């Protein structure tokens with residue numbers, strides 16, 4: 179049986195100005211294979227993401243954020 183390791187990371191995302199931006203980032207990150215959960219906090223400019231290690235990594239998550247037009251830090 180395969181053991182999945184779930185990693186949780188919180189990063190800052192610049193460029194979000196409203197709830198629409200928040201949803202775009204959330205959807206983009208949740209679409210990344212291996213991502214279990216994404217929560218975006220507009221006020222704190224924070225993205226909290228839970229993903230399966232080995233299936234994806236923070237670099238891919240950040241790339242997905244950039245793809246929809248925001249700047250992960």
Ligand SMILES: [Cu+2]
Pocket residue numbers: 194195196197198199200
């Ligand atoms: Cu917006």
